[in-house]
Amino acid sequence: MKNVNPKDRSINVGLLGLGVVGSGVLKALTQKSALITKQVGCAVHITRILVKDQDKPRAVEVPKGLLTTDPSHILEDPQVHIVVEAMGGEMPALDYLRKALQEGKSVVTANKEVMAKHGPELLELANKNCVQLLFEASVGGGIPILGPLTKDLRGNEITAIRAIINGTTNYILTKMTYENMEFDEALKEAQELGYAEADPTNDVEGIDAGYKLAILASLAFQTKVAAKDVYREGISRLAARDFRYARELGYVIKLMAIARSEGGQLEARVHPVLIPKEAPLAKVDGVLNAVEVEGDLVGRVLFHGPGAGSMPTTSAVVGNVLEAASNIARELPSSSLITLDRVMTLRSISDLVTRYYIRVTVSDQAGVLAQMAAILGNLQISIASVMQKEADHRDQTAELVITTHPSREKDVQQALKELEKLEMVREIGNFLRVEE
Ligand code: NAP
Numbered sequence: 001m002k003n004v005n006p007k008d009r010s011i012n013v014g015l016l017g018l019g020v021v022g023s024g025v026l027k028a029l030t031q032k033s034a035l036i037t038k039q040v041g042c043a044v045h046i047t048r049i050l051v052k053d054q055d056k057p058r059a060v061e062v063p064k065g066l067l068t069t070d071p072s073h074i075l076e077d078p079q080v081h082i083v084v085e086a087m088g089g090e091m092p093a094l095d096y097l098r099k100a101l102q103e104g105k106s107v108v109t110a111n112k113e114v115m116a117k118h119g120p121e122l123l124e125l126a127n128k129n130c131v132q133l134l135f136e137a138s139v140g141g142g143i144p145i146l147g148p149l150t151k152d153l154r155g156n157e158i159t160a161i162r163a164i165i166n167g168t169t170n171y172i173l174t175k176m177t178y179e180n181m182e183f184d185e186a187l188k189e190a191q192e193l194g195y196a197e198a199d200p201t202n203d204v205e206g207i208d209a210g211y212k213l214a215i216l217a218s219l220a221f222q223t224k225v226a227a228k229d230v231y232r233e234g235i236s237r238l239a240a241r242d243f244r245y246a247r248e249l250g251y252v253i254k255l256m257a258i259a260r261s262e263g264g265q266l267e268a269r270v271h272p273v274l275i276p277k278e279a280p281l282a283k284v285d286g287v288l289n290a291v292e293v294e295g296d297l298v299g300r301v302l303f304h305g306p307g308a309g310s311m312p313t314t315s316a317v318v319g320n321v322l323e324a325a326s327n328i329a330r331e332l333p334s335s336s337l338i339t340l341d342r343v344m345t346l347r348s349i350s351d352l353v354t355r356y357y358i359r360v361t362v363s364d365q366a367g368v369l370a371q372m373a374a375i376l377g378n379l380q381i382s383i384a385s386v387m388q389k390e391a392d393h394r395d396q397t398a399e400l401v402i403t404t405h406p407s408r409e410k411d412v413q414q415a416l417k418e419l420e421k422l423e424m425v426r427e428i429g430n431f432l433r434v435e436e
C-alpha cells in the first residue's frame with residue numbers, strides 16, 4: 001500500500017481511458033469532490049489520464065495537462081495511488097493492470113474480458129502486493145452484484161445464478177417479443193440507437209455475457225471459472241415465429257447466463273432460453289439487466305437495473321474508487337474477501353437435463369408425427385406437447401412445434417440428427433432449452 005502524502009492528504013488516481021466510462025468517472029469525481037473528501041477523509045484527485053489520441057474532442061471538460069499517451073506517466077508515477085482502467089480489450093489493458101499492481105497501486109477496472117480471462121492471476125498479484133483489485137463495473141454496469149456476492153451473501157451456499165447480463169441482446173429480444181420483429185431488423189434498430197456496435201458479434205454471440213458469467217460464477221462458487229469454461233450460444237438464429245410460438249406456450253425468450261452447482265459439479269452456460277412469462281426475469285426488458293442469485297439461507301434475490309451506460313457504470317467504478325481510497329486513507333490492510341480455491345468439475349452441456357422446444361418443418365402428410373415420435377421415444381425423450389403451425393399449402397409443408405419433458409441434452413442432440421435424416425423432415429427450424 002502506498003502511503004498518502006500527509007501534507008496534502010490527497011489520494012491520486014490515474015485514469016486509463018476517457019471514453020464512455022472514463023468520461024463519466026472524471027465528471028463524477030470532479031463534481032462530487034466535496035462529498036468524496038468528506039467520505040474518504042481526504043481529497044481524491046485524477047492526476048493523469050491515458051488516451052490514444054490527445055487531440056480528440058472529449059465529452060467532458062479536461063483540465064489542462066491531464067492527458068497523456070504514455071502509460072508510464074501513470075503506471076510508474078509513485079504519486080499515483082489508484083489506477084482506474086476504463087480502456088477495454090485484453091491487451092494492452094492486461095499488461096497495464098499487471099504493472100500497476102506490481103507497482104503497489106490499487107486497481108479498479110471495468111474490464112470484463114480481462115477479468116474473465118485473467119482474474120485469478122490478477123487477484124493473486126494484488127494480494128501479493130497488498131493492494132486492492134476491484135471490478136464491480138465489469139458485470140451488470142450500475143447494478144451492485146459483485147459486492148453483495150463477496151460480502152453480504154457470503155454466509156450462503158450459492159446454488160444457482162440466472163442472469164440477463166447483456167443489454168444489447170435484451171433490447172433485441174424485447175423488440176422481437178413485443179413487436180414481432182425479425183432479428184436483423186431489431187439488430188439494425190439497436191445499432192441506430194447506439195446500443196449495438198457496428199460489429200455486434202461480442203454481444204449477439206453471447207461472448208460478452210460469457211465473460212460476465214465467468215466472473216459471477218467464480219465469485220459465487222468460490223472457484224476459478226474462465227471465459228473458455230462457459231458454454232455459449234448466441235441469439236442470431238432466433239426467428240420472429242419462435243417468439244410467437246413461445247408466447248402461445250406461456251413463455252418469453254431471453255438470453256440467459258446460468259451457473260448452477262450440484263454435487264460438486266458446476267454448469268456455466270449462456271444461450272437463449274424459454275422462461276415462463278410470469279417469472280421475474282421474463283419481465284426484465286429493453287437494455288436493463290438482472291441477476292437472480294439463489295442461496296441456501298436467502299432463497300432467491302433479484303438484482304435489477306441499468307447494465308451499461310456512462311453514469312450507471314460510473315456509479316460502480318466510483319464506489320470501488322471510494323472503497324480503495326478509504327482503505328488507503330485509513331492505512332487499512334487490503335486483504336481481499338475473494339477466495340477462488342474450491343475445486344469443482346465442469347459439467348458438459350451434453351449432460352444437461354432440461355425441457356426442450358423443437359420447431360421442425362415437415363411434409364404435411366400422414367405418418368410424419370408417428371415417425372418423429374418413434375425417434376424421440378427410442379431415445380427416452382418424452383413429448384409434453386405438439387402444435388401444428390402455419391401449413392404452407394403450395395409447398396405441402398407444415399411446421400410442428402414440440403416441447404419435451406425433462407430430457408438429456410445428448411439424447412436430444414442425437415434425436416435432432418436422426419430427425420434431420422427423415423425424408424419427410426424438410427428442416428429443423430430451431431431448438432431451444434426451457435428454463436423453468
Ligand atoms: P470507449 O468509449 O471505447 O473508451 C475507451 C477509452 O480508452 C478511450 O478514451 C480510448 O482513447 C482509450 N484507449 C483504448 N485503448 C487505448 C490504448 N491502447 N492506449 C491508450 N488509451 C486507450 O470504451 P468504454 O465504453 O468507456 O468501455 C471501457 C471499459 O468499460 C471496457 O472494458 C468496457 O467493457 C467496460 N464497460 C463499459 C460499459 C459501457 O456502458 N460503455 C459498461 C460496463 C463496462 P481515445 O479516446 O483517445 O480513443
Ligand code: HSE
Pocket residue numbers: 141165166167168169195203208307308309
Ligand atoms: N455491450 C454490453 C451490453 C455493455 O450490451 O450489455 C457493457 O457491458
